[in-house]
Amino acid sequence: MLKREEMVSSIPATPWRWAFTALAAAALAACGSGEREPSNDLPKGFTELGATVYPATATGTGATAATQDLLTGGLGKTGLGAAAAPLYADPANPTAAELRRNALYSNYRGILDPTAGGGYGTLYGPNITADGQVTAGEGLIPGREYLAVLDDGTGRKQTMVAVQVPDSFDRNRPCIVLGPSSGSRGVYGAIGTAGEWGLKKGCAVALTDAGKGVGLHNLSDDTVNRLDGTRATRTDAGSLSFFAARLTDAARAAYNAAFPNRIAIKHAHSQQNPEKDWGNDTLAAARYALYVLNARYGTTQDPVPFGKDNTLVLAGSASNGGAAVLRAAELDTDGLIDGVVASEPVTEMPTRQGYTIAVGNATMPNPGRPLAEYTTYGNIYQPCAALAPDAALTETSIFNYIGLTAMTARAEARCTSLAAKGLVIGATTADRAANALSKLRLYGWTRDHDRMHNAHYALGNGPILSAMYTMAYGRFGVDANLCRTSFAAANATGDVVPATGAALAQSFATANGTANGTPATVVYNDSVGGAKAWQFAVSPSTRVADFGLDNALCQHALVTGFDPVTGFNLSESSVPTRAQSDAVRAGINEVLHTGRLRGKPTIIVAGRSDALVPVNHNARAYTVLNRGLDGSSTRLRYIEVVNAQHFDAFLPFSGFDTRFVPLHPYFNQAMDAVWANLRSSTALPASQVVRTTPRGGQPGAAPAITAAQVPPFVTRPSTANTIEVSDGLIRIPE
Structure with missing residues (x-):
């Protein structure tokens, strides 16, 4: 007999599948006595798109689901590190499976340095085990992926969520890692950060685009991206359209006449201000992940085996994703999230008053701007x-x-x-x-x-x-x-x-x-x-x-x-x-953020040289604001990395390679530290500056990085490296 998720995955991705999913859930809930019992209900606003098994344990073409895994799309460590993207059988009409594979490839490389000289394969990468051991393997992680879309009833929000459940998921020690995408990226935007870390731990991973993503409406021919990434006309896509500009045909024709060949972009043109929902979308992804786990592993006797009280939930991501996990923690009145890691987060400060940032003895001017x-x-x-x-x-x-x-x-x-x-x-x-x-x-x-x-x-x-x-x-x-x-x-x-x-x-x-x-x-x-x-x-x-x-x-x-x-x-x-x-x-x-983290263990990691999200307006400012709000009981720690900047993906570029080190190893270490605190009550590290050594050499020919150049942060840093945070003041060592 097929299990429920296997029945759902065998039905084509159409509205009929959605109706079947709802009916199946209702039928399961109706079984039993007349007394109301716990039921596993699909969270409000979600429509399921289906579940797919990605069973690959060895590298291959990744052209089909059967040849893919959850993390690398079947490409493995070698394929993700290859300079050339995988080819399509028909470049003008790629399949949804091919697009998924290539989206994993490009999103992984879009936020990490994929070159061996930059540390890929030695400091981080699919071949590195959860406990940090470098292996000769390819790092494929088989499992099952559940896709759903979250909407507000208008058909315009269309937030994608992908819950990945690895075969290594341990029902006796359940965990979920939340990974909202960085930047404006799509649902796989955090695959190289939260995704890889969580899958290696055997956790379910809930990825979400948080209302952003690749939604391109080509106004000239009226084509759009479908939810699965393929293209169609707006009419043919219908309810499966990921994003379409709110224009009548007459208005579109008039706009095309004045401005031909233009493209509407979801993040900019959805008229939703998606950033306001990043925190709630991340929390919604957590609820959907719990629903998925209960649907898969629940029984008639115990239909809801997983909940916030017995499932560890760790939220972690970078940049805009870092903003999303902080916002989720601020909004988490239900206690869904246990811990947070935010790398280079955008922290839209609610105030510029009441705090001072000092580096050495110098006061930083005008901090905390949005x-x-x-x-x-x-x-x-x-x-x-x-x-x-x-x-x-x-x-x-x-x-x-x-x-x-x-x-x-x-x-x-x-x-x-x-x-x-x-x-x-x-x-x-x-x-x-x-x-x-x-x-x-x-x-x-x-x-x-x-x-x-x-x-x-x-x-x-x-x-x-x-x-x-x-x-x-x-x-x-x-x-x-x-x-x-x-x-x-x-x-x-x-x-x-x-x-x-x-x-x-x-x-x-x-x-x-x-x-x-x-x-x-x-x-x-x-x-x-x-x-x-x-x-x-x-x-x-x-x-x-x-x-x-x-x-x-x-x-x-x-x-x-x-x-x-x-x-x-x-x-x-x-x-x-x-x-x-x-x-x-x-x-x-x-x-705007609130700055209140509800006592959750949290680590913010940022690069001192970040010119896109400067630390004076973001990480430093948020840390001191939080101290003023949560007081000495705050569990927020701040790690500032010297010679790190915003884009690890820029590190292969000439001139970047000689000057900067990757920030990503510190994201991974921060995830390990919060995990250890939650699982084993290990002390969180003190806030500190980490002093790294750039690779040097000639632009475009920097020598390979070594572990010694990116030393780990420590539990108790020296006085010279300790960041002091008190009410209204954060003092950063020079």
């Missing part, structure tokens, strides 16, 4: 600041991306344009750049970031986030033309072109949910001479190619409510308008 505020500010000044004497680079490397890609003249033009508007002072480019750099330092960045502004900006972080997050916070539709900005594929000179069919067909696996150019990039619609990708934009007010300064100023005004040039408050006739700014600022207020 992401949208400091990102849009940096987007104005970073390309100019990168030319300052303290920040200038001459090497040929990706770390010097402005020089490598011939952007220097445009960066100089940005300095000139800023000076013309009175936003920087100085008679020369060097003077103006130095003034821009000093402004960034006063806004929360530090000298550790001086030379990072170059690649950080030129690789697109500022333009992408400034566009996407203001749209998301204000709940603007794609047709709002907010700050005259849109998303589209672009050619080598920045002209808008149609996205290729293959790029869209493979987007579930290749895209990361942002406008990073795969396949859509940020486009400034009002660039003089016609719409251009941000790198090539000519500002209407300056008539020069200065990376579209007008658009950057507009985006910052949305966050502050005033014109950054004149200082005047926005009005209903300004660009942007006062109403648009009010909407953005209201959305920001919806995503």
